[in-house]
Amino acid sequence: MYQVVRYLGWLVVVLYLLSVDRYFLRIGPFKKMDAVKPLKGFLVKFHKPLGIVTLVIALVHANLAFTNISPSLTGTLTFLTMLIVVVFGILMHFKKIELKNVKTHRFMSILIVVLITLHVFLPYVFL
Ligand code: HEM
Numbered sequence: 491m492y493q494v495v496r497y498l499g500w501l502v503v504v505l506y507l508l509s510v511d512r513y514f515l516r517i518g519p520f521k522k523m524d525a526v527k528p529l530k531g532f533l534v535k536f537h538k539p540l541g542i543v544t545l546v547i548a549l550v551h552a553n554l555a556f557t558n559i560s561p562s563l564t565g566t567l568t569f570l571t572m573l574i575v576v577v578f579g580i581l582m583h584f585k586k587i588e589l590k591n592v593k594t595h596r597f598m599s600i601l602i603v604v605l606i607t608l609h610v611f612l613p614y615v616f617l
């Protein structure tokens with residue numbers, strides 16, 4: 491079970507990177523690179539379902555980790571931040587909040603990078 495939890499954790503990381511990449515592909519050296527154009531199109535098209543799938547798999551990982559291994563505060567913080575990101579995304583999609591909230595959505599999704607790093611290298615640093 492430990493291995494299953496680990497694989498699921500890494501799957502969440504990959505899916506998360508695909509969700510967040512649409513920002514990174516828009517800035518810096520990638521901005522003008524023709525090679526990344528098709529990838530960008532794909533990521534923008536599937537951004538919303540991808541984000542939701544990421545959260546669902548994170549929930550499965552968290553649930554299995556919680557019941558079979560141990561609770562993890564860093565993991566919980568990562569998950570809660572991801573939940574806020576997805577809720578913001580959904581609210582923007584249904585126009586319940588303005589699109590300018592994408593700044594919060596983006597900031598929190600970058601914060602997840604820090605939290606995932608902490609969770610992977612020091613899973614029990616706070617607890
Ligand atoms: C979005 C949220 C999350 C992501 C991206 C994530 C990612 C990961 C990854 C990649 C690993 C494997 C680390 C390794 O190879 O050693 C892992 C392990 C683990 N995760 Fe998560 N995780 C998340 C949420 C959670 C939550 C909410 C919990 C709390 C119950 C949790 C509990 C654990 C535990 C107990 C391990 C095993 C740690 C160990 O003993 O090495 N994770 N997670």
Ligand code: HEM
Pocket residue numbers: 506509510511512513516537538539540541542544545572575576578579580582583592595596599
């Ligand atoms: C793990 C989950 C997610 C991450 C990491 C994430 C990340 C991002 C990032 C970084 C941007 C900014 C792109 C830019 O500045 O060019 C963005 C934009 C956006 N995201 Fe997400 N997102 C996630 C899930 C979702 C979900 C589930 C929805 C809606 C159902 C959503 C809706 C949006 C919308 C509406 C925008 C901006 C407007 C647009 O161009 O479509 N996101 N997201």
